[in-house]
Amino acid sequence: MFASDFEGSERFYTAALEPLGIAPGYRADGVAEYWHPDRDTPSVSLERADAAATATKGMHLAFAAGSPAAVDAFHAAAVAAGGATRHAPRFWSEYRAYCAFVSDPDGNNIEAVCKETQ
Numbered sequence: 001m002f003a004s005d006f007e008g009s010e011r012f013y014t015a016a017l018e019p020l021g022i023a024p025g026y027r028a029d030g031v032a033e034y035w036h037p038d039r040d041t042p043s044v045s046l047e048r049a050d051a052a053a054t055a056t057k058g059m060h061l062a063f064a065a066g067s068p069a070a071v072d073a074f075h076a077a078a079v080a081a082g083g084a085t086r087h088a089p090r091f092w093s094e095y096r097a098y099c100a101f102v103s104d105p106d107g108n109n110i111e112a113v114c115k116e117t118q
C-alpha cells in the first residue's frame with residue numbers, strides 16, 4: 001500500500017497493529033513491512049507514494065484479533081495515532097464478530113476483527 005504521508009502512516013500502523021501482535025519486521029527508506037513475529041509472511045507493506053505510485057485510497061483491510069480486548073486496544077491505539085473512527089468496537093451479528101473500523105491517514109478502512117468461536 002502506498003502512503004501520501006509515509007511517516008504519519010508508519011506511526012499509525014505501528015501503533016494500531018501492535019495490540020494485534022503485528023510488528024514492523026522490515027524497515028528501509030520509504031518502506032515498512034508489518035507481520036507477526038512468529039511468521040515470515042508480511043501482513044502489510046507500506047511504501048512512500050511518489051510520482052510513480054500514488055497513495056492507496058478506498059481500500060478495506062482487515063486484521064484478525066485474538067480477543068475483543070485486542071479489538072478495543074487496536075481502536076484506541078489507532079485513534080491516538082491519528083486514525084479516525086468509522087465504527088467503534090462492537091459486536092456485529094451479521095459478521096458473527098466483534099469489530100472496530102478506523103480510517104488510516106489516507107482514508108483507507110482498516111479493521112480489527114475477532115470472529116466468534118464455535
